[in-house]
Amino acid sequence: xxxxxxxxxxxxxxxxxxxxxxxxxxxxxxxxxxxxxxxxxxxxxxxxxxxxxxxxxxxxxxxxxxxxxxxxxxxxxxxxxxxxxxxxxxxxxxxxxxxxxxxxxxxxxxxxxxxxxxxxxxxxxxxxxxxxxxxxxxxxxxxxxxxxx
Numbered sequence: 001x002x003x004x005x006x007x008x009x010x011x012x013x014x015x016x017x018x019x020x021x022x023x024x025x026x027x028x029x030x031x032x033x034x035x036x037x038x039x040x041x042x043x044x045x046x047x048x049x050x051x052x053x054x055x056x057x058x059x060x061x062x063x064x065x066x067x068x069x070x071x072x073x074x075x076x077x078x079x080x081x082x083x084x085x086x087x088x089x090x091x092x093x094x095x096x097x098x099x100x101x102x103x104x105x106x107x108x109x110x111x112x113x114x115x116x117x118x119x120x121x122x123x124x125x126x127x128x129x130x131x132x133x134x135x136x137x138x139x140x141x142x143x144x145x146x147x148x149x
Contacts, residue, residue, distance in 0.1 A: 041081075
């Protein structure tokens with residue numbers, strides 16, 4: 001590839017990347033935002049459940065680092081998923097009314113998930129199991145999630 005064709009391709013790649021970085025609310029309606037939020041939170045729950053199974057010897061121990069890494073990545077995405085102030089879904093209005101507390105809790109979850117992922121890589125299941133309790137979702141759900149009937 002010569003220089004005259006490389007620059008336009010690089011420019012198009014930059015434009016494509018910029019398009020993926022636009023805020024979700026810039027191209028999504030409210031239902032899309034709620035659906036995305038729901039998917040992110042369900043992914044957190046599923047990864048946490050898989051890690052619990054692994055810690056109890058009910059799923060392959062070899063997968064612990066993978067699930068911990070997915071949990072860590074997803075935790076980092078959760079705050080972005082709640083940034084658009086779109087009411088509804090399973091999120092109570094208190095999410096945005098008490099944003100400082102809610103976002104602080106998300107930041108704590110991200111830190112705990114990152115620590116868990118590092119522990120999983122270096123120490124496997126034995127290092128992960130005692131740390132799973134630091135990722136309890138109940139405290140946040142009691143305040144910020146609509147209770148299921």
